[in-house]
Amino acid sequence: MTDHVLTDVTLVLGEPLHDTRAFHDFQEQATAGHAVADHPWVAHEHDAVNSLTAREGTVASHTLLETIVGGVLGVPVIIADVERQWVRHADGQLYAAITFSADDVRPRAAGRALQAESTIEALNAVGASLSSLDGREWLAWSSRSVPDVADDDQTRRTTTLMATIAERLFTATDTSATDAPPTEVDLTTDLRRAIALGSEHADSSSDTMVHELRWLRHRDPLRYEWANVHMDAFFLAALPAEQIEARLANESPAALAFLYIGRDRTERLKADPYITPRFHRELAVRSYLTAYAVQRLAPQISQQLLRAMGAPAS
Numbered sequence: 001m002t003d004h005v006l007t008d009v010t011l012v013l014g015e016p017l018h019d020t021r022a023f024h025d026f027q028e029q030a031t032a033g034h035a036v037a038d039h040p041w042v043a044h045e046h047d048a049v050n051s052l053t054a055r056e057g058t059v060a061s062h063t064l065l066e067t068i069v070g071g072v073l074g075v076p077v078i079i080a081d082v083e084r085q086w087v088r089h090a091d092g093q094l095y096a097a098i099t100f101s102a103d104d105v106r107p108r109a110a111g112r113a114l115q116a117e118s119t120i121e122a123l124n125a126v127g128a129s130l131s132s133l134d135g136r137e138w139l140a141w142s143s144r145s146v147p148d149v150a151d152d153d154q155t156r157r158t159t160t161l162m163a164t165i166a167e168r169l170f171t172a173t174d175t176s177a178t179d180a181p182p183t184e185v186d187l188t189t190d191l192r193r194a195i196a197l198g199s200e201h202a203d204s205s206s207d208t209m210v211h212e213l214r215w216l217r218h219r220d221p222l223r224y225e226w227a228n229v230h231m232d233a234f235f236l237a238a239l240p241a242e243q244i245e246a247r248l249a250n251e252s253p254a255a256l257a258f259l260y261i262g263r264d265r266t267e268r269l270k271a272d273p274y275i276t277p278r279f280h281r282e283l284a285v286r287s288y289l290t291a292y293a294v295q296r297l298a299p300q301i302s303q304q305l306l307r308a309m310g311a312p313a314s
Contacts, residue, residue: 198291
């Protein structure tokens with residue numbers, strides 16, 4: 001069996017083309033070890049990253065990053081998730097950067113193409129052309145591929161992560177977390193709470209559980225589940241406002257929560273109105289994962305759905 005290859009693509013924003021006092025002051029402060037989180041240059045770079053990654057509305061509206069990558073690959077693409085970070089480049093200075101996984105690129109054929117060196121060379125050629133328009137000396141693209149070999153540690157970490165998410169969603173006294181006999185439960189409330197928490201955590205940069213999710217989501221065995229999560233997330237992220245309103249006209253707002261658990265699990269619910277404790281927890285965790293993915297993919301649609309279903313504050 002061939003190992004699954006994980007490829008991350010990183011774009012590092014370069015230094016300004018013209019002398020900028022704020023940039024040099026930021027580098028001096030960072031090199032000296034001073035706190036720079038509130039430095040004016042940080043806000044400037046956040047604006048630059050937003051201009052590349054912000055999505056207006058549904059997935060039908062492509063981000064500038066998607067336009068650049070799609071132009072090089074010769075096919076329209078959607079990037080499901082983009083990470084932001086600060087990196088120390090070869091010149092020793094700190095720069096804002098964004099990274100995405102090839103497994104986050106749709107269509108999947110485009111994701112595979114990102115593993116080719118020629119693709120990165122082409123992206124760098126485009127970056128050189130854009131740098132003058134962006135007022136930067138360079139925009140550097142790079143990629144890193146590693147084989148994802150299934151092992152017991154990844155399985156253990158995935159199992160632990162799913163249990164940790166469930167613990168966040170349920171209290172120790174909740175009957176869903178015990179070995180009590182199956183009973184009729186208020187699943188809608190739990191789904192809505194899970195969706196609210198997943199949406200909130202999507203923008204978290206400090207939660208250790210979220211860091212673990214971001215590391216594991218494309219790795220065996222979570223990558224198989226994550227592929228299904230993304231299928232549902234893309235469906236939700238494509239819903240225009242008028243379709244959400246149309247659904248509300250025929251269903252209760254809470255019914256929108258069931259869109260997050262996917263068709264297969266919904267069919268299982270229809271077959272059995274009484275939910276075992278284990279299945280109950282699985283449904284809530286799955287809703288959390290989908291809500292997380294939708295918020296990362298299309299935040300405007302995510303927040304619109306949250307308001308429509310009246311999801312509780314987490």
